[in-house]
Amino acid sequence: MDLFKRAIRKAVVSYKGLFGMYSLKAYIMVEIIGPVFQLSFFTLVAGYVYKTDDLSPWIIGNAMVLTYMNAFFGVGAQFVQERFMGTLKLLIAVPSNSLGIFLPRVIVHTLDGVISVLIGLMAGMIFFGFKLSIVQLIPFLIVILVASFSAMGLGLLIGSLGLLTRDVNMLLNLASMALLSLTGANFEIERLPIFLQGVSNLLPLTRSITLCRLIYSGANITNHMDLLFGEFLIGLSLSLAGFAVFKTLERVARVKGTLDLY
């Protein structure tokens, strides 16, 4: 119980650390206004290009993609931010397991990622007449939760790799654009060149976007559990890879004393 309470406290503190400096206006701008405009932009383009009134596939796709904000600028940026603040070495040196320090942060961003997607879907309802029935809501929430976890896995990996660079922003932005362009959010994956289709299949969100669209069109989630498990496995693999990279860099840094040198 104590462990659980501590995890919650760490999660809340890290979230406050990230957004605490924002005013309410700034928080709303970053968390709601910006993502809603991004979704609206791509949905409007799709509506014009594909000449259709049913914009639900693009609303779903672009809403799911919004998890990248938490994945990359929350989870992905955390190590580099700690290094920038000079606190990374303190976190490494504390007796607690580093997994116990960083995992709660991933959990809070996973949940925040779910909220981001829901905000996107609500924007779709308000501006584009997107409708989601109560029956579809639960399967949607399950898929969104797994998708958000999966995106955080990529964030964790990018964040760990970011310790190798002086400035992680380029890496974070490129990763976020990869999710926007290669997961099928805005056009069919089949349009991509073959090698990029392979990359798309390895990325988080690709399967979740497909699954949510299937659920929306009336399919039963139980008939497509392969997509859900696939998404979960990708998230788990990326998280483990990210943690392994972090532990390796931590070990090297202990030997060389270069953890916060950049």
Added chain:
Amino acid sequence: MQFKDILQVVLSSCKNQFYMSIGRATFQFCVLAQPIVYGFILGMMYLDQSNEAFTIYVLMGSGIVSFWSSICFSSASDINRERFYGTLENIFVAPGRFEWIILGKVIGNTIWGVISMMISACFVLIFFNKSIVVSNIGLLIIGLILMVVSFVAIAFMLAGLFTLSRSARVLMNCMEHPIYILCGVVFPVEILPGFIQPISYILSPTWAVKVLRLAVVGGPLNDVRYYLIGLVSVTVIYIVISALSFKLIDKRARVNATLGVY
């Protein structure tokens, strides 16, 4: 100050900014990577459309998108950055006037904006190998030149307004997509709800896009004249607002003494 002195201040500031701004990873992403990503996404979406639509909305649209991004993440936030570095007061009291130094910075960033447009155009031409349609090359050149001048004016105005409002950091992250939507950069403004369209016409990119569109598909001379007058008029208004805001900055900085305060 004589014209020669002003020119020297602007050029020095421009040169300095040209080298400094590209050193930031976020700006590198805006100038070098984002044009390719947006060109790629829009190209994939418009793949089956006519060559005219592809030229207008992918070749030019993705270029303008990149150009605007480089303005959002540079000129609009440069004052804020100077404030963060603690150098804003130094620039303000330098013998070369504050507004000329800022204008130099804006032009330095604009050169990168033009480069990002060229990167986008080259990528789209090479990757998609579609036929490009231009019915009036002269109008295209005039439109592009006026658009660049207009973007300099907008950036100059934003720099002034953000010095006064101090919301640059938040706004620059939220003002990208609204402009793409409102100005009809990648789809016609006419698909937007009627009550939003008047806002589009107080933004110069809307007029610039109209001119470039006429250069591609051709059109009556009256329309050309109308859009060119619109673009020039809006640009002049921006310049007037810039001049007024810099006067106000000068006054407030001396009365309130809070120029460097967040």
